[in-house]
Amino acid sequence: MQSYRLERFGSLEGLRLIDEPQPVFGRNQVLIKVHACSLNYRDLAILHGTGTLSPKAGLIPLSDGVGEVIATGEAVSLFNIGDRVAGSFFPYWFSGKRDDAAARGTYGTQADGWLTQYKVVDEETLVAIPDYLSWEQAATLPCAAVTAWNSLQQSRPIQPGECILTQGTGGVALFAVQFAKLMGARVIALTSSDEKAQLLTTLGADHIINYQQNPEWSVKVRELTQGKGVARVVEIGGPGTLKQSLLSTAAGGEIALLGFVASGSQAVDFMTLFKSGATVRPFSVGSREDFIAMNAALTLSQLQPVVGKVFAFEQAVEAWRYFDSRQQTGKVVISIS
Incomplete structure (x- = not known):
């Protein structure tokens, strides 16, 4: 069989x-015949040595993969040959607190990931995938979808009529828009272009703010919420967006701190944090139980994940290069035929 291995970083x-x-x-x-994988910002952080990860060299990369069970050990009871499955992002986080x-x-940092033709995993680390999804769609779920789901379900579920704020058109942000609409919430979405705004509108976003044209976008958020602010911010930008997110959040609201994709050095001063009345809560994907609930x-709902571009297995390097260029909208997927 063939596999990709990340033998050195940089x-x-x-x-x-x-x-x-x-x-x-x-x-x-x-034993799983892998059919598709997807890329996440985490994979770029591993490649470039940014963030808080300390990966081992020489591993098969990618945390997100799906495939078909083609053989089982004698004690396996959860899955049968022919079942369609996905790996949990944290293989041994089954439920409760992490x-x-x-x-x-974890795949790609401590253990071999999914960018391979065949993979062996413990049965309890797997989740059955919805029948209506294609392999490519299902490959978008383990990290981005579960992260977005938990950002709206924990520490308390978003209620109908509440307003949330999303950032951009990456995988987590788009899933957050879709899940929020399933929950009956209003969505204010940040983006940088008319084309991306159209996609967000199609997915159900109620209001769009162009953050290029409105760098102090918290002012617009307050206007759209009659001065109250939003109940939840799906915070993906991190250093470059956190201060504006604090200024956008209602007293008693929550910022689900998920990523650090927006560069920036603007410090968050104590009074901004104190006066916001918001809870800033870091999230890290979710458990197998969360995946099953999602x-x-x-x-x-038959929700349709947004797959931005699909590459063949032989084009995996090109897929990474395209993803690294930050041109994508939605998820970048590698199909393994």
Whole structure:
């Protein structure tokens, strides 16, 4: 079989396609023929050595992958041959709060990921994927979709009529718009172009703010909420957007702190944080239980994930390069035929 391994960090020259033996499965494991993977900002952070991750060199990258069970160990009881499955982002976070034990074995940093033709995993680390989704659509779920779902479900679920704020048109942001509309919420979405604004409107966003034209976009958010601010901010930008998010949040509201894709050095002063009355809560994807709950909502609603561009397995380096250019809208997927 063939796999990609990230042998060194810093540039895509370290990502190499190699031939290697097909993995052998144990009593409680399944062998999966991988059909699709998707890229996340996390994968760029691993490649370039940014953020808080400390990955091992030489691993197969990518946390998000889906495929078909083609063989099972003698003790496997959760899945059968032919089942369509996805890997959980945190393989051993089954439910409840995440602790050190639940955070172990993450794909692409501590263990081999999904950019390969065949993969062996423990059966309890898998989730069945909704039947209506294509392989490419299902590959968008493990990180971006579960993250967006939890940003609106925890620490308390968003209620109908409440207003949320999303940032951009990446995978997490678009899922957040779609899930918020399923929950009956109003959505204010930030974007940088008319083309992206049209997509957000199509997905159900109630108001669009062009942050290029309105760098102090919290003023517009306050206008659109009659001065109250939003109940939840799906905060993806991090350093470049947090201050404006604090100024946009209603007293008692929450900022779901998910990422750091927007560069910036503007410090958040104490009085801005104090006067906002907001809770800033970091989130890190979710558990297997969260994934299953989200899939139930997907099946009921038939929600369509936004796949921006699909690359062939042989074009994986080009897929990373395209993703690194930040041109994409929605998810970038690698299809493995």
